[in-house]
Amino acid sequence: MNDWFHRQGGRDRFIDWLRLDSQINSALGEAWSRVKDYWNAGSSYFARFQLVGWRRLLNEFASESLTMLFGGFVVLYGLALPAFEEFDESKFLTGRYAVKFLDVNGNEIGRRGILHNDAVPLEDIPDVLIKATLSTEDRRFFEHYGVDVLGTMRALVTNVQANEVVQGGSTLTQQLAKNLFLSSERSLQRKIKELFLSFLLESRYSKREILKLYFDRAYMGGGTFGVEAASQYYFGKSVRDINMSEAAVLAGLFKAPTKYSPLVDLAASRARTNQVLDNLVEAKYYTAGQVHSARMNPAKIVEARTSTSPDWYLDWAFEEVQRLADGKNQFVLTARTTVDLTLQRQAEEALAAALRKEGRDLHFTSGAIVLMETDGKVRAIVGGPDYGESQFNRATHAKRQPGSSFKIYVYATAMENGFTPETIVRDASRSCGNWSPSNYGGGGGSGSRIPLWMALAKSLNTVAAELSFVVGREKVVEMTKRVGIEGVKKTCSMALGDGGITVLEHTGGVATFANGGKLAKPYGILDITTSKGDLLYSRERDEPPPRQVVSRHVAEEMNVMLNRVVTEGTGGMANLDFTNAAGKTGTSTGPKDAWFMGFTGKYVAGVWLGNDDNRPMRSGVTGGHQAAPIWRDLMTVAHTDMNIPTIPGLKPHPRQIAEQQRLAEVRAAQVAAGIEPAQLAGDATKTQAVLPSKTRDALKVLVAALRKANGQAEAAPAAASGPSHAPSSPIDPKQEAPQPATRPEAPKTDRRATLLDTSRDDLSVPAAMPPAAPPTKSPAPAAAH
Incomplete structure (x- = not known):
């Protein structure tokens, strides 16, 4: 211890601890004194600013x-x-392209883009049209900076006094921002985006440029965009030559082109025109005497014609043309498309009928449909309830949660990794972090052991989640990329469809299985030619043959299971009595989205229902109850004959076999009577050439209705039985139920019996099956079934 108190040196001596303590105290005291001096000096200085x-x-x-x-x-x-x-400046460049669209037979069906030789500069647009537009839509256009605060307050007071929305507060700049960049959903988020985009437009473009963009980009009804196209459509002349009454008609279309179109409702159009003329007087652009002549001589509309332009389809096709023509320096083009106008009309009517019938009561206001052939050839696109109300294409641009319809890709991945339709699985799943899957209605699964096909037919969330964990969620993501779906992310609840995909992507992905495992990427352009007639693009020449992205065996086994979803599971209301159908229902949490994705041997269709602002629908809405009937009704009228290919993996439908036998007997009798097959074909060709297209369409609809009525009269219930069960451990791809030497044919059920038995979207189970726990609803972001 002495070493602590001594230092080594010439001699030992003690450390002077008292002196050291004194030095430390002195240094600290001096430092504190200086701090106080500085503080006092600073306080004295700043006191002068008190x-x-x-x-x-x-x-x-x-x-x-x-x-x-x-x-x-x-x-x-x-x-x-x-x-x-x-904000995407490429939206302003759509005017570079002028595209004329043709159907498969070469008939013109519509145009998109701004025609270069018909583009009208702002200086040539009549002053009366500019004044009519400003007086009606935005009187302070040249005074505000994108948002008219005074106008908004005035509209708010007017609406409060009228107790309804009678006046809008959006400026021309705000309307342009919405038309160019946003959808028409009524939400606070959309209004905020619209506000800032308006400021951005005002900062980058002059008032004259914004006004010109507005006149060129606004939808004017009848599939026309811009005042020049609208003037040609309604009056048969250039906008340069219109008079006051015609200008008032065009200015009245900006608010609601479908509602105020003179070709749709002449009385409403006349009332709107008079309102625009009143606005011209109120804004002091013209006197009452000057507009009197326009009132007494209303605009003459060219002969009324019903627009058959497939606008939803053409909007998507226009985007496809721009993609295919990018970098080739050709802008005046003609594109031949795959659209079927009859199917397009039928799809639009199917969606509209469902919205009218159930939309108000079940709280859904929007929907979308995509119909294509099994190779990806798109035949019809319905992007919403009313193109005139909103041109936002929900079929191609809206990403919605697919719910349990996403399970198609989960089960396909499982099939690639050793599972079969008869593999025994358990109605249970592990947790993932803080999330645990549960079935429709609540509950984490009954723990019962069932074949894999039945788990898909009953749409058990627990089994789908467990499959994704067993095979690896990375493999599920890779499967979606292979079939053409981008943006799916690896999450705990991804097996239940918690991500967003478009109806077009989803339909193309499902079509891969209907195509025997070959990629069915959606396409709508057959060829593109330039203004000189040169072939710019040909699908047959420029596109490689489809790749086999899923093995034929896996695709066939999936089709067998998806067929049983329709015949024995949640998709019972999509069952067809004249051909085989396969598909999957889907309902997201809320419910906010209702889906049915299905196919026959000829067509693949995806149906989505929901709300643009993502509001939940009424409790009890499901894909099996609301979307599947739309799909069934569309498929019933779409198939106009029994010449329907067989779905890969399934046997021909009994009705098709009977029809083929009948036709064979008819041909044999005709040959016996001395009528040659070539003569029959020639007569048929002549008949088709003589009949007008509208007559042929009407006959197709009549044949479909007769076939449907005949099928309902002859349908007979068939007994349904399920495979035997064997005890099993949790999901094991190698453990299967006993199987016969050949694959059992799916039990046949009568569609009417299925409808009666399906009180919920997931309870269509054969009577011979052991009772299972009622399906329950998952708390996941996309607890679907």
Whole structure:
């Protein structure tokens, strides 16, 4: 211990601890004294700036205002970011292209883009049309900076007084921002984006440029965009030559082109035109005497004609043409498409009928349909309930949660990794983090052991989730990429369809299985020619043959299971009595989305129902009850004859076999009577050539209706029985139920009996099956079935 108190040296001596303590105390004291001196000096200096009385209050107010201003700037910046992400200057360049679209037979069906030789500069647009538009849509256009605060307040007061929305507060700039970048959904988020996009447009473009863009991009009804196209469509002349009454008609179309179109409702159009003329007088652009002549001489509309333009389809086809023609420096083009106008009309009518019948009661206002052939040839696209109300294409651009319809890809991945339709699985699943899957209605699964096909038919969430964990969620993502679906992310609940995909992508992915495992990427353009007649693009020449992205065996086994979803599971209301059908229902949490994805041997169709603002629908809405009947009705009228290929993996439908036998007997009798087959074919060709297209369409509809009525009269219930069960451990691809030497044919059920037995979307189970726990609803983001 002495070493602590001595230092080595010439001689031992003690450390002077008292002196050291004194030095430390002295240094600390001096330092503290200096700190106090500095503090006092600083306080004395700043005391000269001390405010009292009203000056202090003003200073405090300025300080708080600065703080709030900074906070508000941060909030505004956060709100503006989504709007800036929506801003895409390529939207302004669509006018580079002028595309004429033809059907398969070469008949013109519509145009898109701004025609170069018909483009009208702002200087040539009549002054009366500009004044009619400004007086009706935005009187302070040249005074505000994108948003008219005074106009908005005035509209708000007017609407409150009328107790309904009678006047809008959106400026021309806001309307242009919505038309170019946003959908028409009524939500606060969309209005905020619209606000910031308006400021961005005002900062980058002059008032004259914004006005010209508005006149060129606004939808004017009848499939026309811009005032020049509308003038040609309604009056048969250029917008340069219109008079006051005609200008009032066009200005009245901006608010609701379908509602106020003179070809749709002449009385409503006349009333709207008079309102525009009143606005011209109120804005003091013209006197009452000057507009009197326009009132007495209303615009003459060219002969009324029903527009058959497939607008939803053409919007998507226009995007496809721009993609295919990009970088080839050709802008005036003619494109031959795959659209079927009859199927397009039937798809639109099917969706409209469902919205009218159930939309109000079940709280869904929107929907979308895509119909294609099994190789990806798109025949019809319905992007919403009313093209005139909103041109946002929900079929191609809206990403919605697919719910349990996504399980198709999960089960296909499982089939690639050793599972079969008869593999015994258990109605249970592990947890993933804080999330645990549960079935429709609640509950984590009964723990019962059932074949894999039955788990898909009953749409058990627990089994789908467990399959994704067993085979690996990375493999499921890879499967979706192979069939043409991008953007699926690996999450705990991905097996239940918690991500967003479009109806077009989903339909193409499902079509891969209907195509025997070959990629069925959706396409709508057969060829593109330039204004000189040169072939710019040909699908037959420029596209490689489809790749086999899923093995034929896996595709066939999936088709067998998907067929049993329709005959014995949640898709019972999609069952067809004249041909085999396969598909999958889907319902997301809320419910916010209802789906049915299905196919026959000829057509593949996807149906989605929901709300644009993502509001939940009424409790009890399911894909099996609401979307599947739309699919069934569309398929019933789409198939106009029994010449329907057999779905890979299934046997021909009994009705098709009977029809083929009947036709064979008819041909044999005709040959016996001395009528040659070639003569019959020639007569048929002549008949088709003589009959007008509308007559042929009407006959097709009549044949379909007769066939459907005949099928309902002859349908007979068939007994349904299920395979035997064997005890099993949790999911094991190698453990299967006993199988006969040949694959058992799916039990046949009568569609009417199925409808009666299906009180919920997931309870169509054969009577011979052991009782299982009622399906339950998952708390996951996409707890679907």
